[in-house]
Structure formats: structure tokens, C-alpha cells
Amino acid sequence: MSKALDYLLQARPEAMQAYFAFLKQAGSHLDPKTAALISVITKVHARTSRGLKQYLPRALKAGASADEVIDALLMAMPALGFSKIVWAVDIILEMNLPQFAKYASPGTTPAVAGEWPRELQAFRGTT
Numbered sequence: 001m002s003k004a005l006d007y008l009l010q011a012r013p014e015a016m017q018a019y020f021a022f023l024k025q026a027g028s029h030l031d032p033k034t035a036a037l038i039s040v041i042t043k044v045h046a047r048t049s050r051g052l053k054q055y056l057p058r059a060l061k062a063g064a065s066a067d068e069v070i071d072a073l074l075m076a077m078p079a080l081g082f083s084k085i086v087w088a089v090d091i092i093l094e095m096n097l098p099q100f101a102k103y104a105s106p107g108t109t110p111a112v113a114g115e116w117p118r119e120l121q122a123f124r125g126t127t
Helices: 002-012 013-026 031-045 049-061 068-077 082-094 118-124
Strands: none
Touching: 002 013, 031 049, 031 068, 031 082, 049 068, 049 082, 068 082
16 A cells, blocks of 8 residues: 555544445446456556556456457547557556557567558558
8 A cells, every 4th residue: 555545544544434435335336347447447547557557457357358458448538538548558568468469569669759650651641
């Protein structure tokens, strides 16, 4: 736990206990995989890499596949925006999880800043 959370538990134990009880009750009708996927989405929305690295393995352990994680992120695009999804996928790929190796290209070099991949150049207007 973080120092801040430890502090809040000491300073306001009743409020924090009520908060954690609320969180537990709020997800009580969700299956573990769905709850874990929602947690991943909230970590991406908050752009907390530490949280994403903590909750993504939990989602995978709860039975979510890599494709389901990507689908959940893409379904949340209206709330997240594309840039947060790209940010999250960068972190996911850095984690080197075997579940995500299917589409990763280990032999390629990272794109140069300002350089668009050939597949996306049509959107930029340069082919």
C-alpha cells in the first residue's frame, strides 16, 4: 500500500472503511473478469502506469485474454480517447507479457518521431 493510503487509513479509518465497503459492494454483481477489465480501463483513464501494470495481470489471471483487454480499451474509446489507448498499449508491450506477443513485432525498430507507418500514410495524405 502507498504511504498516502496508510496515512488516510490512520487519519480517517471510518471514512476509508466505508469507501472500501462501497467499492466491494459496487462490483458485487460483476464476474471477476468484467470487474478486472473495468479496473484496467480506469487505470488507463487516470494514466497511471503503475496501476495499469498492477491491474492488467489481475485481469489476465481472472480469465481475460489479450484480445479482450484490447477490445475493452477500444470499446472505452469515447471515454478514454485514442491517445490514452496508445499510451496503454505502449506500456502493455513494454511489459513483455506472452499473451500480447501475438501481434508484437520484435524485429522492428521503433518509429521515428514524426514518421507515420506505411499503413497509416494514406490517412496523413502521403503515400
